[in-house]
Amino acid sequence: MTNELLRIEGLTKAYPGVVANSDVSFAISPGEIHALLGENGAGKSTLVKMIYGLVKPDSGTMVLRGQPYTPARPSAARAAGVAMVFQHFSLFEALNVAENVALGMENPPPMRELAERIRAVSTEYGLPLDPARRVGDLSAGERQRVEIVRCLLQDPKLLIMDEPTSVLTPQEVDILFQTLRQLSAEGTAILYISHKLEEIRALCDGATILRRGKVVATCTPRDVSARDMAELMVGAVLNPPARAARRDWGDASPALEVAGLSAPSPIAFGTSLKNISFSVQRGEVLGIAGVAGNGQDELLLALSGELATDPGMIKAKGAPVGDLGPNARRALGFVAAPEDRLGHAAAPDMSLVENALLSGVVRKGLTKRGFIDWGATKNWAAEIVAQYDVRTPGTWVAARALSGGNLQKFLMGRELSQAPEVVIINQPTWGVDAAAAAFIRQEILNRAQDGAAVVVISQDLDDLLEVSDRFAALNEGRLTPTRPTEGLTVDEIGLMMGGAHGMEVAHHG
Amino acid sequence: MDLSSINPAVLVASLMVASVPIMLAAIGELVVEKAGVLNLGVEGMMIIGAVCGFITAVATGSPFLGFIGGALGAAGLSLIFALLTQVFQANQVATGLALTLFGLGLSSLLGQGYVGIKPPATGMVPFGPLADIPVVGRVLFQHDPMVYLSILIIAAVWAVLKYSRMGLILRAVGESHDAAHALGYKVTRIRIMAILFGGAMAGLGGAYLSLVRVPQWTDGITAGAGWIALAIVVFASWRPWRVLIGAYLFGGISVLQLNLQVANVPIPPEYLSMSPYLITIIVLVIMSSGKGRASLNAPAALGQNFHAAR
Numbered sequence: 160m161t162n163e164l165l166r167i168e169g170l171t172k173a174y175p176g177v178v179a180n181s182d183v184s185f186a187i188s189p190g191e192i193h194a195l196l197g198e199n200g201a202g203k204s205t206l207v208k209m210i211y212g213l214v215k216p217d218s219g220t221m222v223l224r225g226q227p228y229t230p231a232r233p234s235a236a237r238a239a240g241v242a243m244v245f246q247h248f249s250l251f252e253a254l255n256v257a258e259n260v261a262l263g264m265e266n267p268p269p270m271r272e273l274a275e276r277i278r279a280v281s282t283e284y285g286l287p288l289d290p291a292r293r294v295g296d297l298s299a300g301e302r303q304r305v306e307i308v309r310c311l312l313q314d315p316k317l318l319i320m321d322e323p324t325s326v327l328t329p330q331e332v333d334i335l336f337q338t339l340r341q342l343s344a345e346g347t348a349i350l351y352i353s354h355k356l357e358e359i360r361a362l363c364d365g366a367t368i369l370r371r372g373k374v375v376a377t378c379t380p381r382d383v384s385a386r387d388m389a390e391l392m393v394g395a396v397l398n399p400p401a402r403a404a405r406r407d408w409g410d411a412s413p414a415l416e417v418a419g420l421s422a423p424s425p426i427a428f429g430t431s432l433k434n435i436s437f438s439v440q441r442g443e444v445l446g447i448a449g450v451a452g453n454g455q456d457e458l459l460l461a462l463s464g465e466l467a468t469d470p471g472m473i474k475a476k477g478a479p480v481g482d483l484g485p486n487a488r489r490a491l492g493f494v495a496a497p498e499d500r501l502g503h504a505a506a507p508d509m510s511l512v513e514n515a516l517l518s519g520v521v522r523k524g525l526t527k528r529g530f531i532d533w534g535a536t537k538n539w540a541a542e543i544v545a546q547y548d549v550r551t552p553g554t555w556v557a558a559r560a561l562s563g564g565n566l567q568k569f570l571m572g573r574e575l576s577q578a579p580e581v582v583i584i585n586q587p588t589w590g591v592d593a594a595a596a597a598f599i600r601q602e603i604l605n606r607a608q609d610g611a612a613v614v615v616i617s618q619d620l621d622d623l624l625e626v627s628d629r630f631a632a633l634n635e636g637r638l639t640p641t642r643p644t645e646g647l648t649v650d651e652i653g654l655m656m657g658g659a660h661g662m663e664v665a666h667h668g
Numbered sequence: 669m670d671l672s673s674i675n676p677a678v679l680v681a682s683l684m685v686a687s688v689p690i691m692l693a694a695i696g697e698l699v700v701e702k703a704g705v706l707n708l709g710v711e712g713m714m715i716i717g718a719v720c721g722f723i724t725a726v727a728t729g730s731p732f733l734g735f736i737g738g739a740l741g742a743a744g745l746s747l748i749f750a751l752l753t754q755v756f757q758a759n760q761v762a763t764g765l766a767l768t769l770f771g772l773g774l775s776s777l778l779g780q781g782y783v784g785i786k787p788p789a790t791g792m793v794p795f796g797p798l799a800d801i802p803v804v805g806r807v808l809f810q811h812d813p814m815v816y817l818s819i820l821i822i823a824a825v826w827a828v829l830k831y832s833r834m835g836l837i838l839r840a841v842g843e844s845h846d847a848a849h850a851l852g853y854k855v856t857r858i859r860i861m862a863i864l865f866g867g868a869m870a871g872l873g874g875a876y877l878s879l880v881r882v883p884q885w886t887d888g889i890t891a892g893a894g895w896i897a898l899a900i901v902v903f904a905s906w907r908p909w910r911v912l913i914g915a916y917l918f919g920g921i922s923v924l925q926l927n928l929q930v931a932n933v934p935i936p937p938e939y940l941s942m943s944p945y946l947i948t949i950i951v952l953v954i955m956s957s958g959k960g961r962a963s964l965n966a967p968a969a970l971g972q973n974f975h976a977a978r
Binding site for chain 1: 843
């Protein structure tokens with residue numbers, strides 16, 4: 160091809176113990192939307208960090224518009240016309256929108272002028288923003304707009320987007336795609352990183368598929384089925400989880416009942432819970448969707464017992480438990496798995512055995528007369544490692560030493576193997592690979608089959624659609640009425656999640 | 669009890685002098701904490717500044733060079749802190765406490781031959797006839813240059829943090845070092861610069877104690893001023909002009925305490941000595957009862973070490 164914007168040739172990057180990228184090559188032409196597809200840990204992020212100048216490649220070359228391109232730091236990449244929207248937002252919560260934008264620019268104009276340009280550009284692309292607002296008060300979708308507008312103000316030739324849709328409602332995704340198509344029509348190339356296949360089929364002109372740091376295939380997404388791409392990406396055939404018929408346990412009152420739950424958020428910039436009501440029977444899975452920051456963390460805290468509420472707001476088998484702490488609830492059969500693994504679900508510097516003990520001590524009876532039964536604890540931790548296929552040198556390693564996906568498998572195993580009666584999980588498959596995600600979903604269904612009432616809170620709609628019997632969505636701390644999952648369309652789900660949150664379609668000529 | 673012995677103009681004037689050391693040390697620490705670093709070694713840096721400033725001034729006969737020497741000495745000590753916490757990733761709280769103990773010991777070693785010596789006098793800024801205005805002249809126009817310089821530094825720090833790009837980057841580093849790093853800012857370098865500035869300011873404050881406020885060298889001359897400076901930063905909720913208010917308030921308490929003793933007011937002076945800390949705790953409680961750290965305005969990454977490899 161003659162008309163190339165960026166060509167990457169034989170890029171390799173190794174970290175101690177892992178080769179993140181090995182001999183990766185591909186090319187993008189101006190105006191092309193190119194997908195970089197792969198599972199967590201396939202090396203997508205390392206690759207784009209090299210293009211953005213955050214990481215130096217060990218070997219290989221890059222050519223941008225015919226010139227050798229070796230960005231030493233992000234400012235060099237920005238000067239060359241490469242902009243990036245980060246997966247984990249690179250925003251400062253205590254600063255306002257204009258200040259955040261200024262920090263991502265090389266030579267920002269004076270604040271007043273910058274604010275004007277932010278207003279102009281954001282309306283032009285259908286992403287309205289108020290430059291004076293503090294970023295900590297914005298929703299996840301609005302925060303992403305800040306990142307995108309920051310990039311657009313620099314008139315980029317290549318826009319890198321790292322998993323941009325994971326925090327958006329389906330309607331917001333549509334609007335984002337229209338913005339991206341408009342940019343592409345204006346000649347901006349877009350490198351789009353995702354593992355969501357249908358999105359890539361809808362949006363992208365070309366795709367490069369990575370597995371374990373290597374390019375395993377290139378394809379034109381429109382001509383290939385999502386299933387074929389998935390198998391290229393995972394390198395194995397995937398089966399959806401099996402679901403057995405539900406049985407009627409014939410209970411008088413639901414295993415978990417929440418009535419009029421309202422609580423202020425204990426988290427800075429958090430969302431308070433407003434009059435939430437639902438109930439879950441034994442053997443039933445309730446899926447709760449919602450864009451990040453709409454009260455998911457707070458709901459988990461209230462259900463696990465970390466956030467005390469009025470006793471009657473939460474009932475287990477008819478008995479009020481709202482004022483009980485986590486251990487008192489564990490004794491009643493509650494288990495909870497929060498989203499944040501290091502620091503909330505697990506103590507980072509403690510071993511897997513110790514972390515197993517911390518959560519399981521009540522239900523597994525791991526103490527005798529006040530002393531810890533290390534033998535039983537070690538055996539149990541080893542069982543979890545074996546059963547949930549946790550890749551670790553042993554159970555004595557510190558939790559922080561495990562990769563995100565492996566730690567998630569261990570933590571899911573720890574909670575789900577306590578013979579629970581009520582299971583509360585936030586983001587069960589976040590950051591784990593497709594095979595492990597399928598396994599975790601199956602285990603959730605198995606617990607329901609054993610008679611547990613399960614609440615799954617997730618931003619991943621695939622999680623919810625595969626495991627839940629009934630479905631609801633959190634939006635600004637309020638819960639929608641629950642509906643049976645069967646028969647729900649993606650559009651309806653999007654509307655339940657709050658629709659487009661005030662975004663509008665690009666109206667640029 | 670005889671309150672008529674307290675002259676309000678003299679009281680305010682001496683309050684301004686008394687607050688200079690803690691104001692300088694506090695504004696330095698404010699910049700350090702805005703960059704996300706918690707340096708508890710202010711007391712140690714102040715006393716090193718006091719002894720270095722004293723030695724330089726006695727050796728050269730120039731109080732001006734004395735202040736420079738004090739700032740450099742304390743900045744040098746803060747460089748140890750920067751090296752340990754920013755390069756070797758040592759715990760900031762432990763390193764800061766160690767720095768204080770080290771500074772106290774080292775200063776007493778350095779100052780051994782200087783006990784009982786009088787330093788060269790620091791003159792007043794000549795305002796001419798302005799100084800003779802009744803009351804106002806005594807309060808505003810009969811001070812040494814450091815009193816005015818310390819207020820100028822507060823104004824400069826405020827303006828830089830609020831309006832300049834440098835200040836924006838500094839605040840960004842203190843809010844989220846990971847995000848700042850992702851955008852390509854040199855987190856470690858920026859933090860080391862902030863630590864050096866904080867050290868230099870603490871040193872200036874310390875030198876003011878030994879050269880103007882006391883003025884002589886005695887062991888432990890700072891007598892907890894560094895801790896009060898740390899308390900002022902929190903009391904001021906990390907805002908420069910509130911540091912000025914806090915320093916006048918806390919400096920005022922120490923002056924008032926002496927005056928009340930002279931006037932035979934039956935309040936034990938210990939109550940006044942502990943009041944700065946009590947006020948700080950009360951302010952913390954009042955502000956925390958809102959929405960946590962957000963309303964406190966504390967830098968989000970305060971006290972967290974940053975490591976670039978991820």
